[in-house]
Amino acid sequence: MFPEFEVVPAVDMQDGQVVQLVGGERGTGRTYGDPVEAATRWVDAGAGTLHLVDLDGAFEGERQNAAAIDAVLDAVDVDVQLGGGIRTSEDAIGLLDRGVDRVILGTAAVENPDIVADVSATHPGSVVVSLDAKGGEVVVSGWTEGTGLDPAEAATRYADLGAGAILFTDVDVEGQLEGVRTEPVRRVVEAVDIPVVASGGVATIEDVQALKEAGAAAVVVGSALYEGEFTLAEAQRAADEV
Template structure:
């Protein structure tokens, strides 16, 4: 799935615009313009994968920004992983059949774990289970509802069901540009043998290096890139050193 460590730009879409939320809270968003323009910008800068999230879909429970997502997929020639509002196996399989490389399941996987096996049986290694954690607890429905689940235990369970990768988001530091917390990420990495992708809190190239050292296969970066804390090219060069 990931042949080498990747820095993956995030293109989070809300009301048809690229946004970044602070701590996953609606009303905290910063807006960064047209999603397709942003996606093409990151591909031109060297991205080999894009991380797309339909934020309205994550909050509302069904996909809300399909047109914007489809525009991105049709305009870029790199791998695309998509999450937000994918609630059924049928939806996921349709997206995969239409060219999405990986589907990201959070709420759907937690509420119905067998969905992971159903999709994986038809499209092996295409399901990335999103485990988003607040205060050490997996949260769902756009990070608004607690589940009582421990992220590391949940990661191992989804690996057994056929997940191709785990996306771990540390919601407590998401969008704050205050740095990562390596400890929670390392716990996830130690709990599974499949690739782990980290998200949340990246503020510097040192954070990217620290996540690579923690053993993740890739890191998703949003606010830091949009706010110019560092460039995608510099981040990629740094982890190749």
């Protein structure tokens, strides 16, 4: 997984449309159209992986954008990682069997850590545990509930349970286009021997480079790409130069 550093476009979905939230707050999103059009646009631009999130599923606790996700899976031929509303091992395994390459487990992994081991037993390396941090602690249920968990300590626990990677999202800077914070990412990277995918706050190509230098194996980028702050090719090329 991510043998080379990769810039991964985000396709976050709400009510069947691509949406980018600000600071993880519901109702703050800006809409960017049809998910299939967005997904194919990024693949045409050179994406090797797509990051799909069912935002409604994350908030409601069950998948809400299944039709849009199925349409994206049918339309593209690159790796796809999917999160949002996946709460049981049966749901996760069903999605993997459907064609999703990696499932992202956040709330489910916090509430039932054994789900990571259960899914990994049949689909090794396919679980990405999402550790979304707000105010220095892991938050769940669409970033609305604190857990008291330290992200680096939690990452170690899930790596031991068989997680293939950690997705670390800095919610405090998510969607704001004001830059990244590398120290929280570095702490998680140093805690585990599995890939850490960074997300949140990317506004410039220099942010992408900084996250690579902090040890991230990949970076998920949403708003900056949709707003045209830089192109996917420019970001990947700059990262390759680090």
